[in-house]
Amino acid sequence: MIGQDRLLAAARRQAVDATPIWFMRQAGGSLPRYLTLRERYSVEEIARTPELCAEVSLMPVEAYGVDGAVMFADIMLPVAAMGVDLELTSTGPVIASPVRSAADVERLRPLDPEADLGFMLEAIGTVRRALAGRAALIGIAGGPFTLACYLIEGGPSRDQARAKAFMYREPAAWTALMDRLTDALCLYVAAQIRAGAQLIQVFDSWAGTLGPADYVRFAQPYAARVLAAGREVPTIHFGVGTAGILDQLAAAGGDVIGIDARQSLGEAWARVGPDRAIQGNLEPARLLAGWTAVEEGTRAVLAEVAGRPGHIFNLGHAAPRETDPGLLRELVAFVHEITSREAS
């Protein structure tokens, strides 16, 4: 099987010759060619220049042999296009004027993906042609709740207390904000699919800071709309720290549910049910400890899967930036080899 077919088949819970694998934040990191590019261009310049963005997105396919090529893009790109002044830093996006009122929400303008994010759509087309099936092209979108957190907090936050206070105190402004973000994300997802994306992953990174009741009320309906906008292709729904809200997260949608490293993959799969595929969930910190630690963790993940169809191997979260590229290459080969023996 070629990589593209392997990943798409697993997302649909069909039989595969080996477990497909890709890594969140695989584009970039510490690949030497990427580091060379970064000496000349900022992250933002790379993301906004179709040739550079395409080149960086393709690198992991050649360097590691992954089955998925995720676009080198930040989840905040559509938000910037809605008129928000933001800077992408190594610790996350920083917003010059965070959203603090209903009037701030009103200032967010609607997204026109072709006009505002044409550079990304062009890069998607280039990557899709260059891949020629070696890997499936994965487009990404942030979950509306996660984007709202960044917009209100103005920067990284552990507990999202300010965003939640806004949500509780100003329910009408919250709804307006979430509707605007969701409208934009739905258009962005559809445009990525038209441009050539073969799967869509929705990163609702901060959904796990909500309790189940608040998730259902304040985040779930919007995530569900974004996932529905991607229904022409398989969708992957991922959040961090979601062990306590997994039922509710899965209910929002996603053909594949992304599981972080903080829960057992087997237990998580039992909860979301056999009608979903599952993605995950090697502890990323093992990548900093060398091959023995990586192999042990990988075997533990595969043991929980126990050969069931519908598993996409990934890390539980993004790869640490300083990860040795050689280790990722070894991991891809190992997962392919060990699971192809199981399959035959």
Place this chain on the structure above:
Amino acid sequence: MNDRFLRACRREPVDATPVWFMRQAGRSLAQYRAIRARATLVEITRDAALCAEVTLQPVRRLGVDAAILFADITTPLAGIGVEVEIVDGVGPVIDRPIRSMVDIDVLHPFEPEAAVGPLLEAIRLVRRESTVPLIGFAGAPFTLASYLVEGRSSRDAIRLKSLMHAEPATFDRLLAVLVDMTIGYLRAQVAAGAQAVQLFDSWVGTLSPFDYERSVAPHVRRLFAGLDGLGVPTIHFGTDSAGLLRAMADAGGDVIGLDWRIGLADGWAFVPDRAVQGNLDPALLLGPFDAAADQARWILDQAAGRSGHIFNLGHGVLPATDPDDLRRLVDLVHETSARR
């Protein structure tokens, strides 16, 4: 003496659900801020009278059913030779983090009276005055190790986890030292009068269940075993622990603390043979009180009158919280849960 907290810890019937709040003594109280204007956190923990006063403030102001000793989880570390600075807005900072076996070898054994004498005296003072039980507390070994190795709070504890995977012998030695210290620290608190103890594992939620069970749980199990025979209930709390609850309960604790990121009934179903504590999202108290009240009632509905529920927040009180809202929440929990 109001004993509903201790009865609930033992899963005995109570007249109303007991309630207290993690970090109830702290910045949300004007009385606390007044003291902090003239003393640092470390100075408070080294002055028995001040420490007792700060511990008792929320009992008077909020009407909670338990007091918790005012200290930082890093407070005992000076007693084994680690210099910790508490920086406002940052938390504990350790100038010379632990990176090797040599760094661990220079740590010395913990002598409770020498290390935390004023804190133990504060426990005696509180017991003389308090109308509610006093909870002693300590940080769990993985969480303490994360400060020692990372040098400060870290969202993913990645350096500590790397040490755990790459140099397990060093990791085990460090956790063993911290467990020895913590057993001595908590036993001394109980000897001085603490009537229950809570172990806080603030950063345990960064671990996978596989790693927790293999690399951390044995240390936590030894810690709880070291408290056997004291005759006080133990509370085991971690944040972001929804995926770890069974494993944490296996390691120990009469009461399992739940953070807010899991429904109380779902969390309790993982640990049906224990009491549970929790679990209102502290951020709800930054909004209108009605929203917090609705969720508090939902939590009590999930407890459904079962014996063994202690109401608490899912994490510490946020500094911007209005103490009047905390007081109303205490009353609401008592009134809603009153058994006739």
